[in-house]
Amino acid sequence: MHKFWWHSLLFSPVILDLLMVAVPAIASEVPVNQASSLSSPEDMGQVTSVSQLSDVKPTDWAFAALQSLVERYGCIAGYPNQTYRGNRALTRYEFAAGLNACLNQINQLIASGTADLVNKEDLITLQKLQEEYTAELQTLRGRVDSLEARTATIESQQFATTTKLRGEAIFALASVFGSDRAINTDAQNRGSSRPKLEENAIFADRVRLNFDTSFTGKDRLRVRLQGRNITSFNSAVTGTNQTRLGFDGNESNNVSVSALFYRFPIGNSTIASIATEGLEYIDEVPPLSRNFDSSGSGALSRFGRYNPIYRAAEGPGIIISHQFNKALTLTAGYVVPSGVGNDPSNGRGMFNGTYSALGQITFQPASQLSLAFTYVNAYYTDGSGVTGSTGTGFANNPFNGARTSVNNYSVTANYKFSPQFTLTAWGGYTNAKAENTAVARSDAEIWNWAVQLGFPDLGKKGNFAGFVFGVPPYAASNEYVSGTNRRQDDDVTYHLEAFYRYKLNDNIAITPGFITLLNPEGNSSNPNIYVGVVRTTFTF
Template sequence: MVALPAMSAEIPVSQAPAQNQASSSSSAETIGQVTSVSQLSDVKPTDWAFAALQSLVERYGCIAGYPNQTYRGNRALTRYEFAAGLNACLDQINQLIATGTADLVNKEDLTTLQRLQEEFTSELQTLRGQVDALEARTATLESQQFSTTTKLRGEAIFALASVFGSDRAINTDAQNRGNNRNELNENAIFADRVRLNFDASFTGKDRLRVRLQARNITSFNTGVTGTNQTRLGFDGNESNNVSVSALFYRFPIGESTIVSLATEGLEYIDEVPALSRNFDSSGSGAVSRFGRYNPIYRAAEGPGIIVSHKFNDALTLTAGYVVPSGVGNDPSNGRGIFNGSYSALGQITFQPISDLSLAFTYINAYYTDGSGVTGGTGTGFANNPFNGARTSVNNYSLTANYRLSPSFTLTAWGGYSNAQAENTAVARNNANIWNWAVQLGFPDLGKEGNFGGLVFGVPPYVADNQFISGNNRRQDDDTSYHLEAFYRYRLNDNIAITPGLITILNPEGNSSNPNIYVGVVRTTFTF
């Protein structure tokens, strides 16, 4: 009996060492099963091995060849290619013996196999070594594979930024009290933000996302400039401690409904139809917090649910309920999912033609500490109109986006918020808060993948407030203006550099404040 090795039925013969190769202009084609060696036109029938292999192939059908009747469609048969065919027959006969059908293999064929093995010993050993190496590499890849259902997507931001000007802003109440203005902290910073998104899918249509985040980008907020109007769109400083910043599951119901359920990091802007495309991304869009998108969508970020239903190609309805991070997981009094701060959204998006989109948005929100009304944008009075009193807010907004050409887009929004104090000490005091902005986008400016953007608008400000506490009115006497320009230059598919300049006129709603400028160079790496 011949000792038959248990080998793979298919050997990548193109990896075998080439000897006496003849040139061929035909390319490799799809493998098909060949039942006769005489079909392989590049095997010489005068060789004794040909007749031996022909007999084995015709009895056991064990060689894979090519439809154009060549054993290897792009070159002549070599000893290594022949050995690969022999190895296939060895596998076939070995399988017959292993499955208890050895009576189908006669003694003469075993003798022929033994002689062929002796003749092609060197070539068979080479092929087996290649197969062993291939199997070892495959085993290594399988052992090191992270997951068969999960993909890793990463983003790293390097930020070089600084504020410019003379003094920090103060609000009108502070000015009326005679407060002095401190100097700006104008030292440049170099900081980072890193995000790792683990996206898993179990049906091919759903997505479970776990986001890990670390960052140390100081916010240019009231502690640095006297106002939140100078904040960057990607700031946040946890000293680069890693945390789960988002955990949500998005899945379809039928063909027209998408549900997003989150225990952390759910944002309205990620789930509503995009109208500020190319501006809204923190890693590749506008460099300021206000300039990225309509601040109505910053009503809350944290655990919650958002449902979006598409009635047809033109009409989409979105509804959501989100509570601030750190509130939904706290069972203490005045917190939790339904007993603390919250926001509830309803939006109708209408797209009558492919280049025009309109959205009407309403959000009802409640803040137990009175802060966060405008999501950290606008003046301090707008963000906290009643000095920490419990506050309910009705927000209304209209947003429009029009693509005039492939190289020019126009987005505009206007928003109004009516805030009411709920504390007994200042019960039913009302404040009216306004904001608006225009975004001009220039896709592929300079070259494909680049983007230029201009933003001009009025960040949220308190136009009227019934709140009175001594000499404090918490009302902005003047209107601040936001002017921003940025240009995203794409070095390659994975690296983009975005320089930007932000100018705030009449900071903190006070025309007596000097203008404040913010310069930034954001480098984004995606992988």
């Protein structure tokens, strides 16, 4: 009699049933949807086996022999009264698993010195059964052996039992093209010269490591480490923030914690996220700019990724989202900028400095259509950041550094015409007021809009072609006067962008693209500015 090494746990009711599902499916001898019906010992009598695999019927001698052994030696624990409820035909693999359980149980009795409990007739029956089902037993052992080896490898190589490591690395080759930097009307009227664009191409990177930990299976604690050296194509390079890329930032590749937040459910319909760093509204509201919003795989420009209203602030805060039903979701949040929430000095901190408060209703009446109505109230102690560095200088800082309060209103819509074509559009209006009592005539009106055309799986599955056409935020009117000039844009900037994400494999994607700005910085006397980008994204 051979002593088998399988652990008795393998033939507990749950594991045995899982094995019975897996083995026939792996062998491709029974469809998975039929095999998966073997869900529990209580249900086994209600299952109809596949006829070509029902080799062991209740009338067979082997069936009756195994049934007798199971009932006498309790080979398969968990059945009522230790009896084998064999009122249906078994596949040979199922039968072999049950047989092996009895072999294992009797081996344990022999090893424990209680061999006298096993009679000679049963040993002869077992030997005969073992010889009859040698092929099936060997197949099962080989497959379980392989599964155990793979499990051991996973356990030895996994980062942690509760934490998953996810990484992303971006290599960016980019350059701006044109003649002169953009200047605003105020600077032009003061006789400022037109410096040239800094047109030298850059090759830079951004690396992120996300450590995602779950304690309940429904929550997530994220710690993100980031290093980057991608120079922003901002006003210092092109004269305007409208040329910024969606993944820029330069800390000379010094690694820091760029995000630290905990997301957890409250009941069945509410999700809350609290953060000390890196909380963004776009990460928590229902996505409408899908395939455009990701900095690593979406649109190349900062403006082209998503509605600028979600850039009101990024840093410490809390966001709560409640889903009333499949069609209606309410999101509310309060976020302050990085470097403000942890500073107790006057005019800073969580409630005494720059802040933003968001409320959004997302309505999805059909799987093809999504609508979002968003309101953000914000306050900026230094007057800068009104448009999240996506618009003109007058729109981003309408009152030349004066304390500023804003009310932002926006409507976003997404329609999925087909799996290969989606359209997203938004329009936004901002009313800004200077809060300094010494400043008279302090109202400004800021507008923006855009249309995104998306073509998923163009060329092959996983590829994506995107087009963005819109108007970045501009100061349409402003009563504030600086010197002899009003901080108001004379013209409208038009943003045109095209990119194509080509998926080399599951881990590498290359995204070339081109961005054109007409009337940059809201001034038609400025020559057009162009931005060319090739972004390569590695995910692991």
